Amino acid sequence: MRAVQVGICGLGTVGSGVFNVLTRNLSCINNRSNCEINIRQIGARRDNPLCDTSNIDTTVDIFDVAKNPEIDILVELIGGTTVAYDLVMTALKNNKHVVTANKALIAEHGMEIFATAASRGLVVAYEAAVAGGIPVIKALREGLSANQVNWVAGIINGTTNFILSEMDNKGRDFNDVLAEAQEKGYAEADPTFDVEGIDAAHKLVILASIAFKMPLTLDGLFTDGITKLEPQDVAYARDLGYVIKHLGIARQTDQGVELRVHPTLVPQKSMIAGVNDVSNAVMINADAVGTTLFYGPGAGAEPTASSVIADIVDVARSIESSPESKVNALGSPISKLEQPTIIAIDEIETSFYMRFSALDKPGVLSDITKIMADSGISIEAIVQKEQPAGEDYVNVIIITNVTQERLLNTAVEHIENLETVRDTIKFIRVEHLDQ
């Protein structure tokens, strides 16, 4: 069997997972790759006590690995977009194939990286960059290659999904759950990347690029996090038959492509509503296949390693074949990608959940429903929630039918101007994901 030499850069959580799974399952991995895969060198600032690397050439300078003439595939697991970028570009310039789990790197520098790789007949594989152990890049790029994709919607950040699951199942407060998530290691000390939706945005851009044959770009993408979600909205949503999930949504419409990450009400009975804790799931709706869903662990050492090693196997197996016989990084060749119009958030069409506080007296609901009607918005449900004793105001919850967000904004403004309505109106988008 042909031998393929692998260099691993980074021996943190994912790196140790890759090292240990590859070592443990090497014989069946070799069978599946039709190669003998060797870990030729490891580049890491320090040892990881979880890995016995005593028989392996190690270096503290990861660029040694990128330049090592014996190495065929460099595995980038250091994260970030600065050193990792330099490392990957150095590896490519030294004619190494690259496997990475780095979503930020691919989302921000993917076009340059893929172009460099393509010009040298090299592969940059990145299954682990989206949805951890779920082979969704492969599913979308190869398994569904016959299709025109209509939309992709996914729970693609485990941290936010853990927080929302706890808020939903136990009625807990955002900050309270976040603190626990940090304690358990599900959330970083600085959780901004996760809870503000930036990590999900990186992953969504990658999925959208493959789905809609467009270059990778974060431009125009709308992002809203979960930090302002209140337990009462989670509870009201459930009363109305919905669950709140933090979704990345990319949709092709006649006007262009929607790219948005935000809390979303989804029907309780939908498959995606049942995705709890740190799990991820990606739904893909496409013209031939209809709706599919891919579910599994979105993070963790060994789930991520599963995807990293699957990429190593793919690259190793076909390492001697021609560039045209390999899967294009984004499905279609770079030259065929086209930038669509990215639809502004107030131009999107969806349903909405609205909550506000209104005086509990005759005529108030009629004023509100008149404003909605005048704005051209039809209402699916309107519910008035009992006020606590002695309180003059009640919570009013509305679920609208599908409407343009711009129309909703106008209605919101008019309702907020009513003297009978207190404070600002809270709204959350609703998706049925059934078409």
Add this chain to the structure above:
Amino acid sequence: MRAVQVGICGLGTVGSGVFNVLTRNLSCINNRSNCEINIRQIGARRDNPLCDTSNIDTTVDIFDVAKNPEIDILVELIGGTTVAYDLVMTALKNNKHVVTANKALIAEHGMEIFATAASRGLVVAYEAAVAGGIPVIKALREGLSANQVNWVAGIINGTTNFILSEMDNKGRDFNDVLAEAQEKGYAEADPTFDVEGIDAAHKLVILASIAFKMPLTLDGLFTDGITKLEPQDVAYARDLGYVIKHLGIARQTDQGVELRVHPTLVPQKSMIAGVNDVSNAVMINADAVGTTLFYGPGAGAEPTASSVIADIVDVARSIESSPESKVNALGSPISKLEQPTIIAIDEIETSFYMRFSALDKPGVLSDITKIMADSGISIEAIVQKEQPAGEDYVNVIIITNVTQERLLNTAVEHIENLETVRDTIKFIRVEHLDQ
């Protein structure tokens, strides 16, 4: 771009789907395959009014296609295991790659077909043979190639799932729903293949072979259909927090491999319990990734076409590369497959749902629970269902903890011998699918 010539044999439901999707999406399919894919010839006994084949060379003799020297890939969509077998073998002997949606053919003749293909450096691709439009062969064989698989469990027959969904959601009777399914075209005039689990068995064997590196064989596989399921069991299961699904289960244990298809209680809260109507879903649990689930349409013209065309794209893209650089038909090379012990059904260990009719008088439950304890079976729940007025007997429902089926059989025999127990005991296996 390199041109690749495709011959389609069979222009029924799936054939017309393949023709229409390929024609409709040809330009992006070509981009993804790095080839120009041409439908060079169609072999079909008659035209299909759903397809405009006026510009295509057609023949009523499918063997013309298999022998046509211009054709690179033969797509077998005629079904069955007789003519289809001859067709595929003829195509291989004429040095054509083969794409097929035929689960029975692969399950029964796969070893010979794959060996013939391998000896000639040809590919036989069969994504559409399992779970219709869900790219689960690709997920298991490539996406999870780093893993040792622990178990696979799936809803892999749309007809039975439609019947069970209706029985569950509407309290309907098996025969009543079957008649509707036949009317809607979800079930064949002779539904045996579906409702007795033979179709699911074919698919399970394929999944198990890839998962456990074993040759394809139906030997030792246990199959039980859904024809004897009663609405009361569906209802009692739901009362206890379960849903009854018809699952194919393959599990690696220290003793060998379990291969079984049967009605199964799964927890209502599990993802797979939410798979309704003609949808399919396959769960895969493996050492590195943990548990994943792949959901989508299990049948239908265009979903199946989605998988057939994905195979065409894969074969076409790598048509000029070496055999070693291609994915092995069953993941591992044929020479590395090993036949494990297939565990007899009475040796498997799982939980059970039991229902029987017992006299409603003091001491009866105590007799029953004593028999269970004496048989070494612990009980998770025991419920006595109210009898209709004037009836001396009550329905007793038991959910056991995990036990060996042989022990359960002994307990069943002893309980049936009690004078206070009427008729035979009905039991259904229970799987929690959480480990």
